[in-house]
Amino acid sequence: MTTQDSAPVTFLYTDLVNSTELLSRLGDERARRVFQAHHKLLRDATEANSGQEVKWQGDGVMVAFASAAAAVRCAISMQQAVRRPIDGERLEIRIGMNVGEALAWDEADYFGSPVVVAARLCHEAEGGQILCSSVVTVLLSGRQAFQFRAIGELELKGIPESVSACEVVYEEAEPGALLRHTPFVGRTAEATKLNEALQQARAGHGGLVMLVGEPGIGKTRLAEEFAEQARNEGATVLWGRCYEGEWTPPYGPFAEAIQQYAGRADAGQLAEDLGNGAGAIARIAPALRERLPDMAEPPTLEPDEERFRLLDAVSQFLIATSRRAPVVLVLDDLHWGDKGTIAMLRHVARFAPSSRTLVLGAYRDVELDRQHPLADALEALRREANFERLLIKGLDTSDVGRLITTVSERDVPEQLIQAISAETDGNPFFIREVLLDLFDRGAIYQEDGRWTSAASSVEELGIPEGVRQVIGRRLSRLSKDANQLLTAASAFNGGFRFGIAASVAGLDDARALDAIDAALEAQLVRPGGEADSFDFVHANIRQTLYTELSPPRQVRLHRQVAEAMEQAYGGRAEERAAELAYQYHRSSTLPGAERGVDYALAAVDRAEAAYARDEAASFLRMALEMLTEGDERHTRLVARLGLALAWTLNFDEALAAASEAGDLIAAAEGADAAADYLAEGTRTLSHAGFVRGAWALAEQGLRHIGDRRDEAWVWLTAFNLLGQDAQDQENPGIPLDSPEREELARVAEEVLRLESYLLPVQRAFSSRGDVLARVGDDSSRLLFLAGDIRRSLSLWHKMAVEAEQQGGIANAVGSWAMVARCQNALGDFAAAGEAYRHSEALSARLAGPSMQALQIGAARFEIRIAQFVEISEEDIALVEGLVSQPAAEYNWTLAPIRAVAANVFARVERADDAVQQVAALIPALERAPGWSFNYPAMACDAASALWELQRSDHIEVVERNIREKVVAPDFRYPMRDGRLSLARLAALQGRHDEASEWFAKARLVLDEQGARPLRAITDLDEALMYHLRGKPGDKELAAPLVEAALTQFRELGMMGWIRRAEELQQA
Known part of the structure; x- marks a missing residue:
């Protein structure tokens, strides 16, 4: 039990006259439909007047209001709305109202004498009558919109003292009353398609339906009617809308929908639905923290990972919620959606087909141009989601x-x-x-x-x-005060605060109250979502008012709004930073616009905290445009804009801004500061996916770095070398050893911990022992140079779990794929398959390709080696694309990819293509060091392709480099072994005794590693060597090896290899 805030609350009760008789006459089923429809009429009136429905009592509602005026308007709307017949029945209700300070049992219910008085007044009222206490009339005295008639003192049951009561006087048959919520007619075909989509979602096959049409055509009304039907059928309905203007809250419609859900959901169930994504979602929906105050802050990730974590968290929340009941998510007015909102729509829509979620969007097609983010997304949504477009036309x-x-x-x-x-x-x-x-x-x-x-x-x-003409006519019939108030309100972004609009309009409180009452009565505005706020009923009304002003008047109006907001909010003005920045920016041609810069920067900080990178960039542009000439902040704002633009994927603009900032910083702050910034820009552009841009900034940064050998130098040098490699026509497709790279590796090892997928820096190692002595818990080098599979598995599994728990899905994808590779190499195929499938499932949640996701391809290839499964057309097409059209950005990985392609082509008996890829590997084999990225895999894969083909093309070069660069230093790699490769190559050249020795050495190493699949393959390969040689006694030498291999294959479940061994056994 809690005491409510000291502000009084107005309580409203309704009661359906003769409800018991009606129930008896209609029968249960028909009465249920009538009562549901009646409840909807009352709920519509409640929502339209910013009321909070406390409870539905079966034949009436209890509603709470922060405003007595809103409560009276709602009561009148309810009485007028029930005039509309429901299923042929004309209903009648009585209403009672009272205002006072009450106690609350919880967040959703109240008790106390003010509540009891309202209920008793309802009981005393006649059908069609609205009774209220005189306290209500006192609060509304002087308001011309309301009329009351005193009915004297009433003795109310349970109330010790009599209550002075009044009747609300209203026009029962007001012609326009039923237009407050336009009746729903027609749309039979569209409603049928929506119902079909809902039934599919109910069966676990959700989707996306877009309602498309011109302004005012009825998209929202159709969505409302469908949402009500879905709610009555047990679906969870979430509703959010986009708002007109240059600035809207980050991911606005999603935040609105989630916060509405949070307000009515059980706290425990809400926490379960949000799962690990709660902290990320709370960044855009802060009301969640009010319901779940113990919620932890999400761990800090890279900017792109944080944004993806949010998109994924919202998708997973909808999926979790839909497991209990189908979810209908309505996103209205998407033509005003920003890039962040549209990106989240795409992400959510991609998962709808595999869940019980139906996304219902609405937009005006006439307001989309080619630059609008939704226009581009619609084409992608047709490919990515179960998508249907419903064109809404005029009523016949x-x-x-x-x-x-x-x-x-x-x-x-x-x-x-x-x-x-x-x-x-x-x-x-x-x-x-x-x-x-x-x-x-x-x-x-x-x-x-x-x-x-x-x-x-x-x-x-x-x-x-036309619509504008009729709106203009209606406005002209309002008072001058009402027009002044609405004109001032037209400058606001979205809804408007009554007090601020009144101040801008130059109206005192009494005149402003009469003006807003008149606008409400004329159905031009409606109460907004916050206390003392209002929205225009339709954007056309706001636009009509705004466009009647000349551009100079528009500019001055925005400045008046900005100054009035500052005065109204005082020390809390920064809480409205985005709106203030917008108003100052719209009046930036007037002196004093620089006052908006701090607001814009505060808005940048908030947008970045909500992972809204596009909004952050927009506010940075605003700030730059509002700066006065010579403002010392200009340089660092350009620098910040360059980094922000990278995360919006506006790569060319990002590079231009970052490059300009580097020059400005060099001139203003010196070379060291410029080098530091350009190193940060290099890292940011590369991580955001613009590797070519990183090369350019790295080259620029090195011109300022001087003799420094620190972290900035490492980043700049690493990407400058990559850029040089990409432009080098002689580069073999793998990083080479050079004095520059040796220095880079030495400095990198000294000054920072390396993360190879972010920073392509290689350390030189003389041997496997050197690797083990120096790398510590570097899981990549432990696996790919030292071949310590068991230890690497433990490290990768820990990283995978942590990344997933923190919402770093891209890193989790790569880590789980690594887990699968380790488990596959150890022969735990069930666990490997589970980890691989989990990695794939997480990868499906990524918005696009990533470097980490490439590990899935490597895991897939190695699993196919272990299982000797048939190569699919998809596999062939993939490797063909990689080797025929290599991207310059990833030229440093081309040689290992060619080695994989050689094996794929060999398996499908495309011998010439396989040999061609082996030939293309020769420069890389010759020029690269054995410790280079993926060198052991590349060299062993070349030998494997030749063994599969039983060819000896380029065999001397391949063998020499494996002997010197892989086996001599004892570098190891999962599902490959240098000793096994030398055995195969020696056998191909007829050096069978030497091959037998290498097979024996391979067994020792593979047993030590626990690499059971490759250990079994080694036995079969030696048996195959004897079979192919065919000398007397070879059959006897091969037989026990085949049997040993079969035993191991069967224990491990290596079905493809079992068939191959059985074929050899029978040959």
Whole structure:
């Protein structure tokens, strides 16, 4: 039990008149449908007036309001809404209201005398009546929009003192009342398709449906009706929308939807649904921390990993939530979506087909151009997701007639229906505005139960030609104060704060309250999501008001808004930094715009904390444009923009800005500062995926580095050497040894811990013993040079688990693939398969290819070696693409890829292609050191291809380099062995006795490693050597080796090798 804040709360109760009799007369099933529809009408009115539904009592609701005015408006809306028949039944309700300070049992319920009085007043009211305590009328005294009639003192059950009560006076048959929430008509075909999509989602095959159409065509209304139906059928409905303007909250519609869900979900269930992603999601939905105060902060990752962690966390949250009930996620007004929102949409949509999640989006196709992020995403979504596009057109004439008749509650002349349908093209919003205009002007009125007009023809009614025209007419009938208030509000980004808009409009409190009441009554605005805030009912209304202003007036209005916001928020102004930056930026042609710079920078910090890189870059641009000439912050803001743009994948702009910043820093701060920044830029561009840009910055940075040999020098030198290799036509496709690289490796080892996938720096090692003595827990070199499979497995498994728990999915992908490679090499195929599949599943959650994901390909190849499975067309196409169109950025890995390709081609009997790839390896074998990245694998794979083909092309070169660079230093690699390779090569050249010795040495090493699959293959290969030689006694030498190999193959489950051994046994 808790005490509510000292601010009073207005409580509203409704009760359905004669509900018991209605239930008995209708029967359970029909009554359930009627009561559900009635509840929806009440809920719509509650939401439209910013109320909080506390409880549904079966035949009525209890609602709480922060504003007494909103409560009265809601009560009137409810009474007017229930006029609409439900399934042929006209219902009647009574309403009671009271205001006061109450106690709360929990976050969702209240108790205390103010609550009891409201309930008792409801009980005292007649059908169609609204009773309230006199306290409500006192709070609203002077408000011209409300009328009350005193009914005296009432004795209420359980209340010791009498209560002074009043009746709310309202126009029951107000013509436009039923247009506050436009009746739903037509759309049968579209509703059918949405229902089919929901049923598919219910069966575990979710998808994405886009509602597409012009402004006001009814996309949102269709989504609302479908969402209500889905909710009634047990689905969890989440709803978020995008907002118009240069700035919107990061990932706005997703944050809105999640925070709404969090507000009503059980805390324990919410924590379970959020899982490990809770901390990341809380960055964009801070309300989560109010529900889960013990939530831990997520570990810090690289910027691209943090952004992906957020995208993945939201997707996994939806999947987890959908396991209990299907999820319908509605994302409205996506034409205003920013890049971050659209990126999250793509990510979520990719997983919908394998879950019970239906994503329902809505956008205006007329507002998309080729530069809009959604335009590009739509093409990708057709490929990536179960996607359907529903084009929403205007209502046909019969549905227009149903709409008008429902609103009017009377027969309407067919001629009027035809005219409105023709003039509006069946656009529901346009129809609504036309009807309100006709009602307001008295152009149509009721007479003898029909709607009629004094006009002699439809033309005389003066139906406007367009939406803007009809909105303009309606605005012109409002008071001057109301127009001033709404004009001021049109400059806000999204919703507007009443007090600030009133200040900008120059209205005192009384005049402003009357103005907002008039705007609400005219259905031009509606209460917003926060206390004392409002939204325009439709963006067309805001746009009409705003475009009536000349550009100079628009600029000055934005400055007035900015200054009024600063005055209103005072010391808390930075909490509204993004909106203030927007307002100052829109008025940047006026003196004093530099005051917006600090707000823009605060907005940058918040955007980066929410992983919203595009928004961060936008605010940095704003800051730069608002700086005055000569501001010393200019240089570092350009530098920051260069780094921010890299994470938005605007690579050319990022390189240009970072390069400019390097020159500016050199001039302003000196060479050392420029070198440090350019090293940071090099690292950022490379990690973001723009390796060519990293080369350029590295070259520029080295011009400033001087004699320094520190971390900055390491980054600059490493990428400069990569750039030189990529442009070197003679480079063999693997890093070579050189004095520059030797110095680089020495300095790197001294000044920083190496992470090879980020920083391609090689250390030189004289032998396997040297590796073991120097690398510590460097899992990569332990595995790929020392061949310590068991120890590497432990390290990689730990890294995989930690990366996944922290949300570093890209790193988890690579680490689990490494786990699979280790387990495969040890012969634990079940565990290897599980780790491989887990890595693949995580990889499917990545937004695109990554260097870590390449490890999946390596694991796949090695698993195929161990199982000797058939090479697929997909495998062949993959290696063909890699070797025929190699990317310059990854030229340093081309030679090992060629070696893999040689094996693939050999397995599918494309001997010439395989030999061609071996030939292309010769320069790399000759020029690279044995400790170079993947050298042992490349050399052994070349020997394996020749053995598979029983060819001796280039065999002397291959053998010499394996002998000198792999076996002599004893470098080892999973699923390869230099001694086994020498045995194969010696056998191919007829040196069988030497081959037998190498086979024996291979067995000793492989037994030591625990490399059981390759150990079994060694026995079979020696048996094959004897079989191919065919001398007397060779069959006897081969037989026990085949049997030994078969025994091991069967123990391990190496089915492909079993068949091969059995074939040899029977030959």
